[in-house]
Amino acid sequence: MSMVDTEKYSLPVRYGTDMRILIVGGGIAGLTLAGLLQQRGFRPTVAERIPEYGNVGYIIVLWPAGSRILKGLGVYEDLLEAGLPFSDYNVWDESGEMLQSYSVLPVTEKYGPMISIYRPELINVLRKAVDPEFIRMDTRVQNMEQTNDEVFVTFSDGSEETYDLVLGCDGVNSETRRQVFGEVQPTFGGMTGWNFWVKSGILEPTQIAEYWGTGKFLGIWPTKGRLSVFTSIRSPEGIPDPIDGRIDRINENFQGFNGIVPEILSHLDDPNEIYHSDYYDLQIDKWYKGRVGLIGDSAHAVLPTAGGGVSMAMESAAVMADELCRADSKYISHALEAHMTRRRSRVDKIQNQSRMMGKFAYANSKAVSSLRNLVLKLFSKKIHFNYWDSMLKEPI
Numbered sequence: 001m002s003m004v005d006t007e008k009y010s011l012p013v014r015y016g017t018d019m020r021i022l023i024v025g026g027g028i029a030g031l032t033l034a035g036l037l038q039q040r041g042f043r044p045t046v047a048e049r050i051p052e053y054g055n056v057g058y059i060i061v062l063w064p065a066g067s068r069i070l071k072g073l074g075v076y077e078d079l080l081e082a083g084l085p086f087s088d089y090n091v092w093d094e095s096g097e098m099l100q101s102y103s104v105l106p107v108t109e110k111y112g113p114m115i116s117i118y119r120p121e122l123i124n125v126l127r128k129a130v131d132p133e134f135i136r137m138d139t140r141v142q143n144m145e146q147t148n149d150e151v152f153v154t155f156s157d158g159s160e161e162t163y164d165l166v167l168g169c170d171g172v173n174s175e176t177r178r179q180v181f182g183e184v185q186p187t188f189g190g191m192t193g194w195n196f197w198v199k200s201g202i203l204e205p206t207q208i209a210e211y212w213g214t215g216k217f218l219g220i221w222p223t224k225g226r227l228s229v230f231t232s233i234r235s236p237e238g239i240p241d242p243i244d245g246r247i248d249r250i251n252e253n254f255q256g257f258n259g260i261v262p263e264i265l266s267h268l269d270d271p272n273e274i275y276h277s278d279y280y281d282l283q284i285d286k287w288y289k290g291r292v293g294l295i296g297d298s299a300h301a302v303l304p305t306a307g308g309g310v311s312m313a314m315e316s317a318a319v320m321a322d323e324l325c326r327a328d329s330k331y332i333s334h335a336l337e338a339h340m341t342r343r344r345s346r347v348d349k350i351q352n353q354s355r356m357m358g359k360f361a362y363a364n365s366k367a368v369s370s371l372r373n374l375v376l377k378l379f380s381k382k383i384h385f386n387y388w389d390s391m392l393k394e395p396i
């Protein structure tokens with residue numbers, strides 16, 4: 001694919017709202033971007049591969065950094081309605097001894113609530129900000145060719161369109177990224193995990209409970225009406241995890257964990273309802289080539305260990321919408337470069353923090369996890385506040 005040489009641009013320049021923009025992927029980043037562009041008068045097309053939005057997903061925690069973008073989109077009330085703010089964070093070791101417990105109120109009073117929400121509910125909230133006419137469901141990009149001036153796209157239904165700009169918001173295994181940059185493997189984080197739901201009642205809905213073992217982690221995160229449980233362990237990449245025996249494997253791994261863990265595990269009954277995945281993140285040097293850019297997990301997936309991936313995807317979408325307001329079809333690469341420059345250091349910081357958190361929470365020798373537990377017990381509340389403050393205070 002060629003880079004854009006603006007000197008050679010030979011078409012009438014399309015300003016702002018006349019620009020032809022294709023967003024590939026109608027997930028968190030894609031819908032946020034489409035909604036913000038629509039507000040500013042653009043008419044983007046969103047190509048989403050699934051035939052209809054459904055119920056697949058787990059809980060996510062939206063930091064105030066992400067949720068405040070929903071205020072600008074006019075759907076913040078819907079978020080508060082569908083999600084659940086939490087107020088307390090508690091960590092035990094596997095024996096059930098408390099390592100730390102603190103209120104997040106000093107943080108949320110300064111920046112806004114931390115909200116847990118079922119991913120499909122967040123998608124529904126974001127969809128309210130996007131004209132359904134802009135979204136082409138059951139649609140992928142079959143082929144993409146770019147010149148200095150335009151991008152020619154063939155969709156999976158055989159139709160063809162021409163765009164000034166294509167933005168890949170198609171997640172960590174992005175097809176757009178592959179089409180533009182070739183094969184780029186996400187980085188395996190050394191962990192594999194199982195997520196499942198448990199009925200509420202075992203835990204106060206405002207409390208987060210985590211159990212940190214040696215190379216093992218079990219977190220219980222309430223959302224509306226139920227609890228989301230993350231169980232994960234240090235593991236080599238790609239170990240097969242057939243549905244058959246899945247419950248036994250989880251029970252084996254967390255055998256000996258105390259506190260409310262045995263009660264949580266006793267609710268495991270349908271292995272088909274347990275979602276399994278290895279954990280990856282992605283760091284690449286450049287987030288665009290010519291007239292094709294990447295946003296969200298396709299450019300900068302974050303390990304789930306610090307819970308910032310969704311907020312990062314939404315922030316990047318917001319910055320891209322902002323840059324596109326000042327762009328035109330001739331100088332599109334300038335907007336893509338400016339987006340990357342504005343986002344890079346913040347994204348790097350959150351990715352690195354998530355990697356560090358992975359090493360800390362999943363310390364995989366008894367000696368290191370014992371030392372970690374001691375450090376956690378001695379941590380002052382001020383250190384927790386500073387940790388959150390450093391992630392939330394900076395501009396996006």
Ligand SMILES: Cc1cc2nc3c(=O)[nH]c(=O)nc-3n(C[C@H](O)[C@H](O)[C@H](O)COP(=O)(O)OP(=O)(O)OC[C@H]3O[C@@H](n4cnc5c(N)ncnc54)[C@H](O)[C@@H]3O)c2cc1C
Pocket residue numbers: 024025026027028029030047048049050059060061062063139140141169170171172174175176193195277295296297298301302303304307308309310311312313
């Ligand atoms: C176990 C786990 C727990 C997590 N927990 C948290 C958390 O607590 N808090 C948090 O902030 N983040 C969390 N994350 C991260 C979060 O889920 C992602 O960072 C976030 O969803 C990224 O948004 P996105 O729009 O870039 O990608 P996605 O939300 O993955 O959206 C991609 C969209 O593109 C579509 N698509 C894919 N391929 C194509 C194609 N070829 N053509 C058209 N459409 C396509 C998909 O169907 C989807 O709709 C977690 C991740 C994992 C794995």
